[in-house]
Amino acid sequence: MTKKESSVDVLIIGAGPAGLMAAMWMTKCGVTTRLVEQRPDQLRVGGADGIHPRSMEMFESFGLDQEITQAWEPITGWALWCRYAEGTLARSDRLDNPTPVRCRWGPGLLQQGIIERIIKKHISQQAFVRIEYQTAPSSLAINEDALNDPDSHPCVLSLHHEDVGEELVRAKYVIGADGARSWTRKQLEFRMEGTRTRSVWAVTDLVVVSDFPDIQMCTTVNSYGEGGLFFLRRERGLTRFYIQLNRADEEEFPAASITQELIIQKLQSLLRPYTCTVKYCEWWSSYTVAHYLSNGMTKHDRVFLVGDAVHNHSPLVGLGMNVSMQDSYNLGWKLAGVLQKKLNPAILSTYETERRPVAEELIETDRFHLQLFDTATVTGSEPAWMQEREEALQPSMQGFGVYYQDSFLTAATDKEHRPDAVTPGKRFPQLNVSNHATGKVCAISSLLKSEGRFHIIIFAGDLSQAPELNRFNTFGTALEQVENQTSRNFNVIAVHRTHKTAIELASMTNIFFPADERTGRDYNRVYCDMETSYEEAGISERGAVVLVRPDQYVGWCGELEDVPGLTRYLQPIFDVKKHA
Numbered sequence: 182m183t184k185k186e187s188s189v190d191v192l193i194i195g196a197g198p199a200g201l202m203a204a205m206w207m208t209k210c211g212v213t214t215r216l217v218e219q220r221p222d223q224l225r226v227g228g229a230d231g232i233h234p235r236s237m238e239m240f241e242s243f244g245l246d247q248e249i250t251q252a253w254e255p256i257t258g259w260a261l262w263c264r265y266a267e268g269t270l271a272r273s274d275r276l277d278n279p280t281p282v283r284c285r286w287g288p289g290l291l292q293q294g295i296i297e298r299i300i301k302k303h304i305s306q307q308a309f310v311r312i313e314y315q316t317a318p319s320s321l322a323i324n325e326d327a328l329n330d331p332d333s334h335p336c337v338l339s340l341h342h343e344d345v346g347e348e349l350v351r352a353k354y355v356i357g358a359d360g361a362r363s364w365t366r367k368q369l370e371f372r373m374e375g376t377r378t379r380s381v382w383a384v385t386d387l388v389v390v391s392d393f394p395d396i397q398m399c400t401t402v403n404s405y406g407e408g409g410l411f412f413l414r415r416e417r418g419l420t421r422f423y424i425q426l427n428r429a430d431e432e433e434f435p436a437a438s439i440t441q442e443l444i445i446q447k448l449q450s451l452l453r454p455y456t457c458t459v460k461y462c463e464w465w466s467s468y469t470v471a472h473y474l475s476n477g478m479t480k481h482d483r484v485f486l487v488g489d490a491v492h493n494h495s496p497l498v499g500l501g502m503n504v505s506m507q508d509s510y511n512l513g514w515k516l517a518g519v520l521q522k523k524l525n526p527a528i529l530s531t532y533e534t535e536r537r538p539v540a541e542e543l544i545e546t547d548r549f550h551l552q553l554f555d556t557a558t559v560t561g562s563e564p565a566w567m568q569e570r571e572e573a574l575q576p577s578m579q580g581f582g583v584y585y586q587d588s589f590l591t592a593a594t595d596k597e598h599r600p601d602a603v604t605p606g607k608r609f610p611q612l613n614v615s616n617h618a619t620g621k622v623c624a625i626s627s628l629l630k631s632e633g634r635f636h637i638i639i640f641a642g643d644l645s646q647a648p649e650l651n652r653f654n655t656f657g658t659a660l661e662q663v664e665n666q667t668s669r670n671f672n673v674i675a676v677h678r679t680h681k682t683a684i685e686l687a688s689m690t691n692i693f694f695p696a697d698e699r700t701g702r703d704y705n706r707v708y709c710d711m712e713t714s715y716e717e718a719g720i721s722e723r724g725a726v727v728l729v730r731p732d733q734y735v736g737w738c739g740e741l742e743d744v745p746g747l748t749r750y751l752q753p754i755f756d757v758k759k760h761a
């Protein structure tokens with residue numbers, strides 16, 4: 182029988198959070214994609230559950246936020262407990278959840294399978310993105326002679342479908358999102374580098390009845406002599422427990438001895454004298470803490486690795502799913518833009534230069550956090566020390582520590598012209614504004630939808646003054662020319678500091694108040710400052726122009742007069758001629 186043959190723009194291997202996030206970009210950008218998954222189409226149990234504020238911003242940009250927040254359990258605070266040397270178990274502190282700076286989302290908890298189902302539902306609405314279950318690749322070859330032809334399909338894979346057998350697929354690009362034991366990584370001959378510890382943990386999702394006072398909180402219990410315990414209240418009445426069975430400085434723990442009964446006994450022992458009766462166990466598993474990083478993330482910028490295929494660490498800090506999705510969030514718009522011939526293929530090299538430092542930091546953060554349980558000794562000063570650790574972790578836990586510095590996409594800006602909170606390389610912060618035409622209040626970040634477009638945010642100052650209005654309109658006219666020259670449409674957002682009655686939309690140039698024959702006037706481009714956004718962003722009365730990348734990271738900042746600077750930044754990114 183002859184093997185079926187086909188071609189596709191993007192082939193994604195693995196429908197976990199990283200693969201689905203990549204497929205979500207392709208869905209939004211209209212790129213023909215196949216996502217193959219070796220498992221059957223079933224709801225995953227167990228796995229991740231912690232969602233960072235930054236991941237919520239990503240979900241919001243794809244229109245998934247409401248479905249997530251309808252199902253999740255927000256994290257409202259933390260309790261810290263210690264079992265002291267004499268054996269007493271006591272609460273050392275109860276902390277409110279630190280409010281993320283300039284973000285409207287806090288962290289929350291929702292089982293990974295439910296998150297995946299929500300993303301899949303949106304992907305399935307578009308026929309050009311197809312998810313195929315019980316399907317896995319069996320070979321991958323890259324035709325190196327075809328790499329320079331943007332229309333070529335240099336990645337050649339054999340796919341095995343459980344039902345229909347073998348198929349030969351030629352893909353322009355491949356994304357290996359196939360988890361910690363990545364098949365794709367092995368084909369690319371990348372090595373995982375790192376170390377394995379002897380720290381062993383059990384993890385389980387339980388419905389319990391307990392008289393422990395903070396059973397409804399996110400709680401850390403440190404019993405240094407006996408092992409750590411960490412738990413979080415979840416959706417559907419479940420609680421996720423992480424139970425340390427062995428510290429890194431102890432002898433090797435026999436993995437075969439781990440049973441559900443052993444885990445529950447250990448949990449009950451760590452919580453004594455409080456009681457904890459298990460009513461239902463949805464899932465349990467165990468793992469030995471290891472820290473590994475792949476020595477490569479891309480081959481020829483045609484095959485990419487994302488998520489756990491690149492970085493492995495302990496699930497305890499709740500970083501893996503978030504960082505994995507963020508890998509794909511970084512890659513997806515670049516790949517889609519190149520395939521649509523809107524972006525220079527050279528941009529693809531920034532995936533590794535931007536995400537490798539994040540992966541390295543992820544591993545370090547996890548190591549740092551585990552020391553809380555592994556190397557501590559009872560000194561009597563644990564609470565302050567524990568709190569310091571928790572606080573130090575916050576930027577990573579919120580997802581706001583990321584700072585991209587590849588000069589291709591991040592223009593260094595003179596300090597003099599750079600607003601404080603709006604820094605090239607960092608994600609655009611939440612700043613509240615009200616729509617000039619309707620008065621509706623919103624965060625600017627909620628207007629930065631993931632559609633593959635760059636966003637231009639103009640802080641225009643006080644437009645009741647004729648010179649300022651003139652300056653604003655001059656910039657608008659120049660921006661229209663940039664759009665025409667580059668054949669790119671920007672998401673244009675202007676924020677002025679003028680009393681609403683002192684300026685009319687009609688006095689603004691076309692780009693700020695455009696008219697469409699079919700849909701009429703666009704009233705969604707001009708917003709009023711809510712008296713704080715300029716101060717919060719550190720923008721002076723003269724205003725500023727902020728160019729935000731499609732993934733909501735600031736690319737460039739400058740003055741309204743600096744259209745040449747803006748053009749210089751965009752030119753190499755949009756330079757597709759020599760590749761077309």
Ligand SMILES: Cc1cc2nc3c(=O)[nH]c(=O)nc-3n(C[C@H](O)[C@H](O)[C@H](O)COP(=O)(O)OP(=O)(O)OC[C@H]3O[C@@H](n4cnc5c(N)ncnc54)[C@H](O)[C@@H]3O)c2cc1C
Binds near residue numbers: 199227384504
């Ligand atoms: C107990 C536990 C708790 C966790 N808690 C958190 C948390 O709270 N927050 C957090 O951020 N992270 C957490 N994590 C980590 C998180 O689950 C992972 O980092 C995340 O799932 C990685 O996503 P991924 O898409 O890269 O890989 P995976 O989720 O591993 O997805 C890979 C997919 O690829 C498929 N696949 C593999 N090989 C092939 C192949 N050859 N062909 C086709 N398909 C293939 C697999 O079946 C799988 O569906 C936790 C992990 C565990 C185990």
